[in-house]
Amino acid sequence: MAPAASAxxxxxxxxxxxxxxxLQAAEQYAIDIGVPMSIAIVDAHTHLLSFTRMDGAKITSINTAMDMxxxxxxxxxxxxxxxxxPCSGISNTTSGRFTTLGGGVPILSTSGDILGAIGCSTGTSMQDEAAAKAGRDAVLALINSEEDREEKRLAEERQAxxxxxxxxxxxxxxxxEELEGxxxxxxxxxxxxxxxxSASVTGSLLGRRLSMAGGFAPDTPPEEGEIHPSFIGEVSVGRY
Known part of the structure; x- marks a missing residue:
């Protein structure tokens, strides 16, 4: 039976x-090419995370960057x-936020998951998109660096x-080895x-057998406490 899917x-x-x-990487790119821009960063759910309007950027670029x-x-x-x-239908269903202007770039993980996106506006479509890509590449480099550090940490823990x-x-x-020894x-x-x-018992039994055979029996019974020669191996005996 297949496992139940998670809810x-x-x-x-x-x-x-x-x-x-x-944002910092995109802003630096805009400075380098001499084109001030409005720059917007959203998360995977399209919610705004960070925004800046550089000095000299167009007023109309504010909403455009966020829509990108x-x-x-x-x-x-x-x-x-x-x-x-042609995407007029899509634009209508998103309250006019959908835009086809170049300058919006998604930020995807190595596995293809959407992490967020960046939109840059004021320059040409090529300039805006290049600035957005600079921002995307910077954050992906940071993510890769963090993943490498995490893998290294896990490897060190495994080794430990x-x-x-x-x-x-x-x-x-x-x-x-000590227990076996x-x-x-x-x-x-x-x-x-x-x-x-076993040797003591054997000696005692042997003495009794020889005594019963008559080979070593004494003429008179021994006194109490004496060692009777017919009971080899015994410590002490009573009277015969």
Whole structure:
């Protein structure tokens, strides 16, 4: 029977820290090319995380940048991909927020999950999209760096566990050898004790048998406390 599907799911999304990284990189690109821009960053749910309007950016670029980010995150493709496609119907269903102007770029994880998007506006479509890509690349580099650090941390933890396991395994091996040695010694002691007891009993029985045969019986009974020669192996005997 197939396992029941979960009723909920957990999706990765950009944080404020990631949004700031993307915004700073896009802003630096805009400075480098000399085109002040409005820059908007949204999370995986198209909600605004970070925004800036650089000095000199167009007033109309404010909403345009946010709509670019909204469209790129909601559809998971760059807004420039729609420039040659009629999308008036989509625009109507999103209260006019859907835009085909180039400058909106989605931010996707290595597994293809949508993490958020960035929209840049004021320059040409090519300039805006290039700035957005600079922001996207910066935050993806940060994410990859964090993943590498996490993998390294997990690898170190695994190595520490393996090292501890080997140390404990060696300790257990030493203890096992000690216990086996003690057990062997205990067996030798029991065997030696058993042999001594058997010899005493055998000597006693042999003495009795010889005495009954008449070969070693004395002429007169021994006094109490004497060692009777016919009871070899006995410690003491009473009267005969």
């Amino acid at each position: 909920t799911t957990s999706l990765p999304t950009l944080t404020q820290s990631g949004a700031r990284t993307a 980010a909204y469209t790129a995150a909601g559809n998971r493709i760059p807004t420039s991909a729609y420039q040659e496609t 566990v393996l090292t501890l396991w080997k140390e404990k395994e060696e300790e257990v091996g030493c203890l096992r 003690m057990e062997r010694g205990s067996k030798r002691i029991r065997l030696d004790g058993g042999r001594s007891g």
